[in-house]
Amino acid sequence: xxxxxxxxxxxxxxxxxxxxxKGHILxxxxxxxxxxxxxxxxxxxxxxxxxIATPDGYLIPxxxxxxxxxxxxxxxxxNEIEDELKTIVKFGGKIEDVIVEHPLYGExxxxxxxxxxxxxxxxxxxxxxxxxxxxxxxxxxxxxxTIVADTYDILHNIISNLEEKNYIISD
Numbered sequence: 001x002x003x004x005x006x007x008x009x010x011x012x013x014x015x016x017x018x019x020x021x022k023g024h025i026l027x028x029x030x031x032x033x034x035x036x037x038x039x040x041x042x043x044x045x046x047x048x049x050x051x052i053a054t055p056d057g058y059l060i061p062x063x064x065x066x067x068x069x070x071x072x073x074x075x076x077x078x079n080e081i082e083d084e085l086k087t088i089v090k091f092g093g094k095i096e097d098v099i100v101e102h103p104l105y106g107e108x109x110x111x112x113x114x115x116x117x118x119x120x121x122x123x124x125x126x127x128x129x130x131x132x133x134x135x136x137x138x139x140x141x142x143x144x145x146t147i148v149a150d151t152y153d154i155l156h157n158i159i160s161n162l163e164e165k166n167y168i169i170s171d
Contacts (some may be wrong), residue, residue, distance in 0.1 A: 006030055007040045011049060011060075020057030020113075027168065054111045067148050068155050071099075073169040074162065075141040078134060081127070085120040087161050088147060092154045099144040101136045110135055112145075142169065 001009070009030060014021060027034045041058060045051055046070075050061050050113050060093055088095055094115040114120055127134060136143045149155045162168045 002029065006032065006040070007044055008034075008039055009067040010037070011044060013057055014051060014060040017059065018062075020054050023055040026058070032103055052111050052113070054113050055123070056113075059113075067150060068147050068152050069096075069142070069146060070159075071144050071146050071153055072159065072162070073142070073144055074138070074167045075143070075169050076167050077141060078136065080167070081134060081136075082120060082124045083165070084167055085114055085123065086117060087167075088145070088158050089116055089120060089167065091157045091161065093158045094148040096114060096146040096148055098135050099146075100139045100142070102138055108135060108138070 010026060013029070019170065023034045027037045028036070034144045037151065041053070050060060052061060074084065085095060095112050095113050097109050099107060099109045108161055114122065114123060126132065147155065147158060159168060163170075
């Protein structure tokens with residue numbers, strides 16, 4: 001299979017999948033190295049394909065119904081990450097990303113795509129398993145999240161609850 005056919009195959013796999021696809025699994029399916037897959041993904045992105053790299057693999061976002069989206073500024077300690085994320089998803093929110101402003105690199109963005117309690121537990125387990133430092137460490141707890149919800153009422157409930165817990169940064 002030539003490189004163009006392989007990229008078509010990768011695109012089709014991602015478009016048909018309802019969950020992220022790990023790079024090493026794609027590499028095994030297509031008989032190439034993971035580095036070739038990373039290169040192919042970069043080329044597909046350069047061609048305009050919307051491919052997101054998440055901790056669970058690559059995905060192409062499905063066209064969703066009209067959703068409301070808001071970037072919120074929050075601050076909390078590392079041991080409050082799980083509570084913050086669970087607060088958002090229990091009211092029906094989805095956490096698309098985490099963004100921090102680094103003094104040297106500028107904006108650093110990590111795709112989360114957390115939509116339910118299972119995803120929260122999985123994320124927290126990975127922090128503990130890999131002894132990874134979350135991005136909020138770089139900014140003393142201050143970070144942004146893009147939150148997506150079905151309605152403005154849901155978004156309002158999420159923000160109200162985060163305010164009650166003093167996670168929202170206010171003027």
